[in-house]
Amino acid sequence: MRKVVLLLVAMLVALPMISCKEENPKNDLTTETAEILSLENNDLALAEVDIEDSISEDRYRYITAYSGLSLREYANLQSNRLAKMPYGSRVKLIQPEAERTMTVSGIAGGMDMVEFDHRSGYAFNGYLSRYFPPEQDISVEGYANELSKVFPEVTFTKTNGGTVSKPTLTETISLPGAHWHEAFFIGQRLYEFPKEFEFPLPAGKDFQLIKDSKPKRDLWVSQLEITRQDDQLQKIEYIYSSAKYSNRVSIIEKEGAILITRTEVTK
CATH class of the missing domain: 2.30.30.40 (SH3 Domains)
Structure with missing residues (x-):
């Protein structure tokens, strides 16, 4: 009788184990894998958001x-x-x-x-x-290309004109949403305005001429011209020329953007 009881107990203990073995092991593996993949996908989605935020x-x-x-x-x-x-x-x-x-x-x-x-x-x-400043000795076109990678609205144009004896080159960079002082500092860096030329006050005479007190040896002319109307800036121009060329760098506001334009005439 004792052997029969022990046998019955053994069968009762083994029964749940046999039942578990009979369940489909693939379902358990699939469920576990799905949970892991779901977690990984969520982590990847969050990482992408963080990356986008970090480079904004x-x-x-x-x-x-x-x-x-x-x-x-x-x-x-x-x-x-x-x-x-x-x-x-x-x-x-x-x-x-x-x-x-x-x-x-x-x-x-x-x-x-x-x-x-x-x-x-x-x-x-x-x-x-918001616009990073130009590196030293970078060309205007190179700077515009670098800006446009981050700010697609920035544009650059370059045209040739004039005559055979006096050819001209005009290049313009457009900075949407920029302020006058931002454009002035960028232009000063790109075209090497003398550092003594500070950003001009909006209030003042309708026309103001500021000459470079220490022009470079090869420059005949180096001066800043400011045009105002009702104490508002209308145009800032840096004019410099030598025996070989003359240049006029103009800063104006047009349709929500500040334009920096240089026109060079070869003599």
Whole structure:
């Protein structure tokens, strides 16, 4: 009798195990694999979003002040300076200041909250640009091509004209949404305006002429001409010429964009 009882107990214990073995093992494997794949796909989707966010240029600004720009502790120019951000540095825009609360060197703006070198603070947005500044010695066309990779709305045109004895070359870069001071600093870098030529104040005489006090040895003319109307800038021109050529670099606003145009006449 004891042997019979032990046999019955053994059969009862083995029965669930046999039942489990009879289930389709492929279903268990498929379910587990599906869960893993689902998790991997979700991770990949999140990674793609993060990558897109990280390369969005709207989140970044570039320092356009030649002497650098101060990162302040608070949103005023008298607060403690946390760091000095060099010309051309890229900073992360955390919170822009929509209102124009101050004017610095003729540029109206406010204090944007930015991040630089793992520090958060405030910087005057008159010297912050969404367009990265041109590298030294880069051509206008090369710079426009680099910009258009990030900002497809940026355009560049180049045309030849004039006569056989006096051929002309005209090149124009269009910067949609740019401010006057942004375009001035870009033009100054591309065409080597003398650094003593500061961004002209919007308010002033309808026409103003500023001559280069220390022109290069081979230049006959080097001067800045400003045209205004009702204390608003209409045109900024840098004119320089030598025995071999004459150049006129014009900055104007047209249809929501700032155009920088250089016309060169070979003598």
